[in-house]
Amino acid sequence: MQNNLLILISLLIILSNIFLLGSSRTGAMIRGIAFQGVLLSLLPLFLPSESVRILDIIILAVLSIAIKGVIIPHYLRKVTRNIRTKKELHPYLGYSVSVIFGLLVSYGSFYFIGKLPFMYLSISPFNTSAAFASMIIGMFIIATRRNIIAQIIGYLVFENAGFILGISIASSQPLFIEIGILLDLLAGIVIMVVAVNHIHLYFDNVNTDSLERLNK
Amino acid sequence: MIINIIISTAAALVFSPLLIGIINKTKAFFSGRRGSPFFQMYFDLYRLLKKDAVRSGTTTIVFILAPVIVFCCTLAAAVLIPISPGTGIISFTGDFVLLFYLLGLARFFLIISALDTGSSFEGMGASREAFFSAMAEPVVFISILTILRLNGTTSFTDALGGGGAGNWIIISLATVPFFIVMLAENARIPFDDPNTHLELTMIHEVMILDNSGRGLALMEWAASIKLWLFSLIIVRIILPGSVLSFLLTFVIAVIIGIVESVIARTTLLKIPQLLFSAGIIAFLGFFLSFSKIFVWS
Numbered sequence: 001m002q003n004n005l006l007i008l009i010s011l012l013i014i015l016s017n018i019f020l021l022g023s024s025r026t027g028a029m030i031r032g033i034a035f036q037g038v039l040l041s042l043l044p045l046f047l048p049s050e051s052v053r054i055l056d057i058i059i060l061a062v063l064s065i066a067i068k069g070v071i072i073p074h075y076l077r078k079v080t081r082n083i084r085t086k087k088e089l090h091p092y093l094g095y096s097v098s099v100i101f102g103l104l105v106s107y108g109s110f111y112f113i114g115k116l117p118f119m120y121l122s123i124s125p126f127n128t129s130a131a132f133a134s135m136i137i138g139m140f141i142i143a144t145r146r147n148i149i150a151q152i153i154g155y156l157v158f159e160n161a162g163f164i165l166g167i168s169i170a171s172s173q174p175l176f177i178e179i180g181i182l183l184d185l186l187a188g189i190v191i192m193v194v195a196v197n198h199i200h201l202y203f204d205n206v207n208t209d210s211l212e213r214l215n216k
Numbered sequence: 217m218i219i220n221i222i223i224s225t226a227a228a229l230v231f232s233p234l235l236i237g238i239i240n241k242t243k244a245f246f247s248g249r250r251g252s253p254f255f256q257m258y259f260d261l262y263r264l265l266k267k268d269a270v271r272s273g274t275t276t277i278v279f280i281l282a283p284v285i286v287f288c289c290t291l292a293a294a295v296l297i298p299i300s301p302g303t304g305i306i307s308f309t310g311d312f313v314l315l316f317y318l319l320g321l322a323r324f325f326l327i328i329s330a331l332d333t334g335s336s337f338e339g340m341g342a343s344r345e346a347f348f349s350a351m352a353e354p355v356v357f358i359s360i361l362t363i364l365r366l367n368g369t370t371s372f373t374d375a376l377g378g379g380g381a382g383n384w385i386i387i388s389l390a391t392v393p394f395f396i397v398m399l400a401e402n403a404r405i406p407f408d409d410p411n412t413h414l415e416l417t418m419i420h421e422v423m424i425l426d427n428s429g430r431g432l433a434l435m436e437w438a439a440s441i442k443l444w445l446f447s448l449i450i451v452r453i454i455l456p457g458s459v460l461s462f463l464l465t466f467v468i469a470v471i472i473g474i475v476e477s478v479i480a481r482t483t484l485l486k487i488p489q490l491l492f493s494a495g496i497i498a499f500l501g502f503f504l505s506f507s508k509i510f511v512w513s
Contacts, residue, residue, distance in 0.1 A: 007385065007510065008385065011385060011504075014500070015497075015500070018496060018500075022493070022496075096492060099492075099493075099496055100496075103496055103499055103500060103503070106500070106503070107503040107507075110503065110504070110507040110508075110509060110510065111507070113509060114507070114508045114509045125509040126507075126509050126510055129509060
């Protein structure tokens with residue numbers, strides 16, 4: 001039963017990755033990343049209870065829902081409203097190609113993770129493969145999108161993958177490390193949001209292309 | 217064998233117009249109307265079958281034959297699907313190809329009869345039908361391959377006519393795209409609006425605009441049998457072991473009614489995107505059915 005719920009969550013994470021790859025509107029992407037954040041935050045609840053303290057788990061889950069599901073999406077939505085960017089028009093790679101890429105990466109990681117030797121450490125190999133796919137998809141989003149909000153979301157996908165991997169081997173590391181990383185992430189996003197506002201102020205758009213010429 | 221054929225044929229002929237009635241009643245309920253009676257389509261078919269057909273001067277024998285061929289092909293496809301475990305009529309490797317190519321033959325004649333009327337309006341509808349069904353077909357085949365793989369058989373009617381429920385996640389990853397394709401193939405709302413006759417974007421209704429009387433009755437009946445066929449497949453995928461599971465097709469009709477009530481139809485340009493997403497979900501299910509680390513207990 002627990003295993004089934006874990007698999008369901010991992011599958012929803014994969015589907016939300018694919019949704020992020022295929023959506024052009026920043027609003028939809030922010031909703032997608034918030035959904036993914038809430039899903040991830042449920043993962044600590046499935047850890048084997050003898051290896052970690054129950055209080056740690058609850059603190060981590062609540063903090064993670066608050067930060068990934070509420071605070072970061074809120075900031076992103078605010079900055080999106082501020083810089084009035086709704087839709088990314090010309091990504092470097094088309095949406096359909098991105099979605100197909102995401103699908104192939106997900107399948108590749110199912111295949112690949114099954115062959116890795118350290119699987120006995122993790123709570124579920126399927127989970128780890130979802131994390132592995134998320135990592136590549138996050139980098140892919142950063143690399144193929146021009147819009148800076150989309151790039152931040154790509155970074156968040158990448159970070160989420162790290163979170164899943166961290167949770168998967170949590171029996172051999174304290175959960176407080178995860179909580180520390182969460183706070184770092186929050187600080188990072190706040191800095192990024194400030195940076196986006198400044199970029200918007202100087203260049204009147206938020207495409208990273210404009211950063212090629214810094215001596216404007 | 218003979219009994220099975222008679223049961224399947226009778227079920228397809230008798231129950232299919234009821235599905236349309238249930239959908240319309242659900243939609244009426246959601247918009248706060250009383251709606252037409254559940255059996256309205258039976259009355260309509262009876263009325264149309266009594267009437268003589270009027271044909272335009274440009275039409276040829278293709279136009280006269282098309283309703284009969286469309287009706288027969290659709291009915292033949294519907295009869296192939298077992299309505300309860302062990303009532304399959306034929307089963308062989310790759311029988312789903314026969315099933316969907318019968319539907320393809322029906323569609324082909326629908327399209328050329330639309331072209332035969334010589335109306336550019338109907339030609340437009342025919343072109344759209346060909347385009348969208350070409351996009352829907354791979355999704356259907358991928359979903360069906362997933363189901364076949366889950367059941368460990370190469371015959372679709374075997375997979376539908378028996379066996380236990382398996383891996384729910386993969387089944388839903390195969391059923392959801394199939395449901396989306398069902399909406400597309402049967403010209404239901406996110407793809408096409410069955411109620412309009414005035415829009416330039418209609419697909420199915422425009423192709424049967426010139427049909428009248430008996431021809432129209434056969435076309436409409438064939439369309440409802442196709443709906444019955446698709447919902448029966450979904451029901452048999454979800455509950456392969458149950459004898460009375462075909463009654464759940466009415467639940468599927470209610471779901472279609474709800475979908476039609478709560479979402480608007482998409483613009484014509486977005487239809488390929490919708491089918492593409494359905495295909496992606498179907499492919500994910502297909503890949504998962506091969507994965508070794510996907511352990512479902």
